[in-house]
Amino acid sequence: AVQTPGAPLLSIALNPQLSTINVSWPSPSTGWNLQQNTNSVSSVNWSNVTTTIQDDGTSKTLIVNPPTGNRFYRLFKP
Secondary structure, eight states: OBOOTTSOOOEEEEETTTTEEEEEEESOOTTOEEEEESSOTTOSOOEEOOSOOEEOSSEEEEEEOOOSSOOEEEEEOO
16 A cells, blocks of 8 residues: 555455455545556556445445555545
């Protein structure tokens, strides 16, 4: 996870029972978009995550099947 200054805290946790990764942050987080990048933290190739994000009113969660290679995440406010 890449923490953007001033952004809500982004957390990443392994769910070993499902072999998935949970990327989560507090809800609501108005105006913040989850972005991903497969190159590096310093790359300019960030794109908005288009996969469904679950929101239970307390936290927003993206469930990720472990990808091949690297993947970086950040919250971005345009």
